[in-house]
Amino acid sequence: MLIIMNPSAGADEIAAVLRAARDEGLHPRLAVRDGATVIACAPSQRAARLGGLTGVRRVEAIATPYVLASRAFQAGDTVVRVGSVEVGAEELVLMAGPCVVESSAELELVAPALRAAGARVLGGGALKPRASPYALLGLCPEGLEPLGDVGSRHGLPIVSEVMDPSEVAAMAERVDLLQVGAHNMQNFELLKALGQQRHPVMLRRGPSATIEEWLLAAEYILAGGNTGVILCEEGIRTFERATRNTLDLSAVAVVKAASHLPVIVDPSHAVGRRAYVGAMARAAVAAGADGLFIEVHPDPGRALCDGAQALRPTDLERLGADLAVIAGAVGRRFPGPAPTTERTSGRGACGPFGIRSLI
Numbered sequence: 601m602l603i604i605m606n607p608s609a610g611a612d613e614i615a616a617v618l619r620a621a622r623d624e625g626l627h628p629r630l631a632v633r634d635g636a637t638v639i640a641c642a643p644s645q646r647a648a649r650l651g652g653l654t655g656v657r658r659v660e661a662i663a664t665p666y667v668l669a670s671r672a673f674q675a676g677d678t679v680v681r682v683g684s685v686e687v688g689a690e691e692l693v694l695m696a697g698p699c700v701v702e703s704s705a706e707l708e709l710v711a712p713a714l715r716a717a718g719a720r721v722l723g724g725g726a727l728k729p730r731a732s733p734y735a736l737l738g739l740c741p742e743g744l745e746p747l748g749d750v751g752s753r754h755g756l757p758i759v760s761e762v763m764d765p766s767e768v769a770a771m772a773e774r775v776d777l778l779q780v781g782a783h784n785m786q787n788f789e790l791l792k793a794l795g796q797q798r799h800p801v802m803l804r805r806g807p808s809a810t811i812e813e814w815l816l817a818a819e820y821i822l823a824g825g826n827t828g829v830i831l832c833e834e835g836i837r838t839f840e841r842a843t844r845n846t847l848d849l850s851a852v853a854v855v856k857a858a859s860h861l862p863v864i865v866d867p868s869h870a871v872g873r874r875a876y877v878g879a880m881a882r883a884a885v886a887a888g889a890d891g892l893f894i895e896v897h898p899d900p901g902r903a904l905c906d907g908a909q910a911l912r913p914t915d916l917e918r919l920g921a922d923l924a925v926i927a928g929a930v931g932r933r934f935p936g937p938a939p940t941t942e943r944t945s946g947r948g949a950c951g952p953f954g955i956r957s958l959i
């Protein structure tokens with residue numbers, strides 16, 4: 601439910617409505633929409649009772665269980681800033697890197713290919729949740745250091761995974777975009793911690809999560825007041841075993857209609873085979889994705905993790921040229937080779953709507 605306040609409503613009146621909504625157990629969040637103060641509440645018949653309070657213009661019902669993530673709450677697209685890069689704007693954003701950071705030398709081999717392919721963000725795992733406790737769980741948190749150094753040298757903001765609420769603050773100091781892995785999509789304590797800070801977050805869809813559950817997970821972060829949420833589709837569990845998972849491209853169309861949040865597609869983890877990554881990357885752009893996340897490794901045969909799905913640097917450059925053509929056909933732009941300036945801008949997220957914490 602949305603309680604729309606009159607533009608003339610004073611702070612006292614807004615505070616009184618917030619108090620009443622809290623008393624009704626509606627988990628109110630104060631937000632600004634199109635310049636007007638809005639109080640977003642959990643979906644409930646009880647919100648309608650607040651329509652008569654002083655300063656309230658009207659109460660709008662929302663058809664979905666998520667509110668802040670919905671198009672009903674915000675019609676225009678959210679643009680999330682990752683370092684100097686905008687995700688969700690006209691220009692598509694390619695994020696790429698190795699599954700797990702192995703060394704500085706490895707990153708130095710892929711970074712020029714990223715730039716040549718038009719990639720704008722460097723990704724790589726330091727610590728990783730895996731389905732098996734015997735799989736490589738990442739080398740060490742120190743993996744972030746080469747990632748940051750190489751990203752900085754090549755003017756690429758960096759993305760890496762955060763696994764535990766206690767790590768959020770330290771990770772936010774070191775990466776431009778905090779990633780929640782698919783296995784952690786419903787780690788609610790982690791989502792709440794990410795909502796309490798202002799660094800942008802990329803939320804991967806769990807392999808067995810419905811689109812509604814995915815958007816409700818995003819709602820946890822938004823409800824804390826963090827507006828910088830990017831969604832990432834990386835395939836869902838089906839009966840099909842020819843690919844690692846089944847890339848749910850229809851989710852891109854569904855989410856773009858239901859939500860204002862940007863959507864990235866990761867074809868590498870979805871299909872799990874190098875041979876199919878390019879086709880699905882091209883299809884994702886055609887389907888309306890705001891960008892891609894693609895695994896790349898200088899020598900995939902010797903990669904410590906996910907080598908079968910990693911593109912070689914030259915594959916990535918070729919794919920970048922294809923993406924520029926498809927982007928143009930669907931009214932988007934793909935940047936081409938990156939400029940040579942080093943990263944200078946600050947980090948942090950900013951969406952077009954602002955949510956202040958509760959009074």
Ligand code: MN
Nearest residue numbers: 699895905906
């Ligand atoms: Mn991987």
